[in-house]
Each structure stands twice: as C-alpha cells, then as structure tokens.
C-alpha cells in the first residue's frame with residue numbers, strides 16, 4: 001500500500017482543477033485498521049476522518065501521540081459524544097441542534113461543521129439547506145466554533161454531484177464560513193472545481209475497504 005505515492009497523485013489531480021494550497025486532504029480510515037492511520041501520517045496527511053464512534057475509540061490509543069488530527073464525519077448519536085469528545089478535533093457531521101448542544105456540553109468551544117443534505121436523498125445525513133442559517137446561529141450561540149459546511153455528494157457519475165456541491169459552496173458564501181468539506185474518492189475533482197476546501201478520501205488512498213459496503217450505513 002503505497003499511500004505516499006497515492007497522496008502525490010491525488011494532489012496532482014487536485015491541481016488540475018483548483019489550487020492545491022487551498023484544499024486539505026482528510027484521510028478517511030473507516031473500515032481500515034490503525035496501520036492505515038500510520039500510513040497516512042507517514043505520508044504527511046495528518047487530518048484523519050472516522051465515521052464510527054466505536055472504531056475511533058478502538059484506534060486512537062494506538063496512534064494519538066503521532067500527531068493525528070481527528071475529524072468525525074459519520075452519523076452520530078448524542079449518547080456517543082462523550083466517549084470521543086477528548087479525541088475529536090473537528091466535528092464535521094453536526095446536523096441538528098441537539099447534537100450541537102451535546103458537543104458544546106462535552107467539548108466546550110469545539111470546532112464543528114454543519115452537515116447539509118444537498119441532494120434531498122432521505123437516507124443521507126445532514127440538515128435541509130433552508131435550515132442551515134438557523135442551525136449555524138444556534139451552534140454559535142452554544143459557544144461552538146463553526147468552521148464551515150460539509151456534505152456528501154449524490155452517488156453515481158461524479159458529475160451528478162456537481163449541482164449539490166455548487167449549492168453547498170453558495171450556502172457557505174452566504175453564511176460567511178470558510179470551510180467546504182466536500183468530495184470523496186469518486187468525486188473530489190468535481191468538488192474541488194466547485195470550491196471544496198477539504199476532500200475526504202478513503203479508497204483512493206487505501207484501496208477497497210476490507211468490509212463489504214453493505215455494512216457501511218449511508219451518511
């Protein structure tokens with residue numbers, strides 16, 4: 001698994017559609033062991049994304065000292081917040097006020113992003129676009145630092161995700177927030193072309209996930 005070479009290749013592809021200096025790579029290690037985290041860190045990628053609280057709890061004792069910055073990117077039940085509050089640096093998948101309140105209680109002043117469902121697919125996490133302004137206000141009122149917005153592009157051909165990415169970018173402009181976390185292995189170039197500042201990459205860095213897709217709930 002030559003993760004370093006794959007990082008170079010992803011940066012090269014980012015550069016064909018945008019400014020690689022503006023785009024951070026978040027290495028998504030869900031479904032892979034702690035060795036994937038180590039490989040990302042050795043390749044110079046220190047932002048690490050995790051989708052499941054249990055996996056994060058299992059992985060971090062082995063790697064926290066190595067300089068990983070953990071982003072939580074998956075569906076999150078409020079009762080799991082406490083277990084991971086010491087480790088998570090960026091809560092990317094906040095999509096409702098109750099979750100924000102719990103994060104504010106367990107990790108006062110934490111950095112969060114609001115997840116927006118730009119495709120309207122019912123199985124996806126995220127608030128509706130029209131709810132975003134009010135939720136951003138609410139998160140700020142509870143003392144959280146709102147870095148920006150996050151979304152998961154519609155599945156299928158990469159170009160199908162473009163209208164949703166455009167919408168997220170425009171929403172972030174309107175709300176005056178900097179970060180736009182959008183783009184995954186299959187659609188990151190479209191996302192960067194539409195203004196992404198953070199791409200969340202799993203398979204393009206680590207290969208196919210050992211676990212069957214069926215086990216992975218949609219975000």
Ligand SMILES: *Cc1c(COP(=O)(O)O)cnc(C)c1O
Nearest residue numbers: 028073184185200201202203219
């Ligand atoms: C799994 C996951 C990713 C990474 O997906 P890949 O297709 O492996 O790049 C990104 N974002 C979220 C929210 C995910 O759950």
